Amino acid sequence: AQSVTQLDSQVPVFEEAPVELRCNYSSSVSVYLFWYVQYPNQGLQLLLKYLSGSTLVKGINGFEAEFNKSQTSFHLRKPSVHISDTAEYFCAVSRGGYQKVTFGTGTKLQVIP
Amino acid sequence: DGGITQSPKYLFRKEGQNVTLSCEQNLNHDAMYWYRQDPGQGLRLIYYSQIVNDFQKGDIAEGYSVSREKKESFPLTVTSAQKNPTAFYLCASMKGNYGYTFGSGTRLTVV
Numbered sequence: 347a348q349s350v351t352q353l354d355s356q357v358p359v360f361e362e363a364p365v366e367l368r369c370n371y372s373s374s375v376s377v378y379l380f381w382y383v384q385y386p387n388q389g390l391q392l393l394l395k396y397l398s399g400s401t402l403v404k405g406i407n408g409f410e411a412e413f414n415k416s417q418t419s420f421h422l423r424k425p426s427v428h429i430s431d432t433a434e435y436f437c438a439v440s441r442g443g444y445q446k447v448t449f450g451t452g453t454k455l456q457v458i459p
Numbered sequence: 460d461g462g463i464t465q466s467p468k469y470l471f472r473k474e475g476q477n478v479t480l481s482c483e484q485n486l487n488h489d490a491m492y493w494y495r496q497d498p499g500q501g502l503r504l505i506y507y508s509q510i511v512n513d514f515q516k517g518d519i520a521e522g523y524s525v526s527r528e529k530k531e532s533f534p535l536t537v538t539s540a541q542k543n544p545t546a547f548y549l550c551a552s553m554k555g556n557y558g559y560t561f562g563s564g565t566r567l568t569v570v
């Protein structure tokens with residue numbers, strides 16, 4: 347079985363400050379990792395994914411994440427946030443192919459002007 | 460442009476009624492999925508289908524049914540057996556390991 351833990355349900359941060367959204371996973375096999383963003387009343391949009399190779403993954407909108415196998419983490423970071431980054435962010439894990447994707451409970455990022 | 464279309468955007472259901480949520484994709488993706496989203500609970504898998512005429516139950520399939528008669532379409536029926544259907548429903552599709560493409564969702568409310 348696989349699971350995902352997002353430790354923070356809400357993260358307030360001032361505009362232009364850096365942010366880190368935490369994600370830890372558990373799985374007995376190798377996994378693929380994803381971050382998605384959801385704006386109010388919309389579907390989810392893929393921000394970035396880790397499949398293999400370099401552990402530092404760059405995504406859209408200036409976000410990046412680092413895969414740390416020893417700590418089973420995949421934290422999302424952005425060096426300088428904008429008001430438009432206010433949204434809910436979901437970490438997800440999969441064993442690949444068309445296998446089930448398990449989502450975390452989400453972190454709401456609130457950017458304060 | 461390719462994408463996933465969910466309809467309707469808002470749906471109201473009376474007690475004891477079955478309702479069907481539509482999901483259509485023109486991405487030529489093989490696999491399609493239905494998730495339910497409740498506040499603070501993330502997304503929970505209802506049903507998924509990897510090929511036409513085949514589908515599997517997810518974690519919370521009770522009270523729901525699906526069909527996959529065409530590659531492009533994966534409708535979800537919320538039956539009267541689903542006792543707490545009020546939620547945001549998301550349809551997704553996927554090809555390979557490239558992550559999901561989601562529709563914009565249907566918000567179902569029991570009245």
